[in-house]
Amino acid sequence: MKFRQWALAVALGACAVTSAWAHDFKVGQIEIDDLWVRASAPGQSNGAGYLDIDNDGKTADRLLSVSSNVAERVELHTVQTENGVARMRHVPDGIEVPADGKVKLAPGGYHVMFMNLKQPFAEGTEVPATLKFEKAGDVAVKFEVKRIGHQSGDDHSSHMNMKH
Numbered sequence: 001m002k003f004r005q006w007a008l009a010v011a012l013g014a015c016a017v018t019s020a021w022a023h024d025f026k027v028g029q030i031e032i033d034d035l036w037v038r039a040s041a042p043g044q045s046n047g048a049g050y051l052d053i054d055n056d057g058k059t060a061d062r063l064l065s066v067s068s069n070v071a072e073r074v075e076l077h078t079v080q081t082e083n084g085v086a087r088m089r090h091v092p093d094g095i096e097v098p099a100d101g102k103v104k105l106a107p108g109g110y111h112v113m114f115m116n117l118k119q120p121f122a123e124g125t126e127v128p129a130t131l132k133f134e135k136a137g138d139v140a141v142k143f144e145v146k147r148i149g150h151q152s153g154d155d156h157s158s159h160m161n162m163k164h
């Protein structure tokens with residue numbers, strides 16, 4: 001086998017492993033994937049969770065709330081910049097998922113806020129939670145705990161330093 005073929009085989013193998021590790025969850029017309037949180041830094045009491053939500057249906061749905069027994073409280077948040085300062089805001093009405101569309105919860109925007117963690121998020125473990133959709137109902141999911149420095153896209157702000 002030439003080096004190039006070998007390298008390709010390794011790359012393909014790595015892809016297969018990655019997609020096997022990434023869990024997909026489905027409830028009704030809603031599909032959820034790429035769920036992750038960052039491992040907790042020492043002394044950090046809150047953690048943010050991110051995920052992709054796909055709606056294959058012809059009607060809009062809404063992520064109403066998230067619950068988990070890993071934290072005392074779980075809220076849906078967004079980030080708004082006021083006077084150059086990024087602040088997190090609670091979104092009490094939840095997050096709309098348009099018909100035949102998708103919503104990405106990602107650093108710098110919508111996220112699931114795990115508040116007052118009962119235990120730090122440890123890299124390589126999974127965080128169980130239940131997502132509640134207005135139409136599709138409840139679905140049990142797991143967030144993958146990534147290393148502390150993990151970035152998704154261009155996240156220049158440190159979540160931990162934001163004010164609630």
Ligand SMILES: [Cu+2]
Nearest residue numbers: 077088111113
């Ligand atoms: Cu938050």
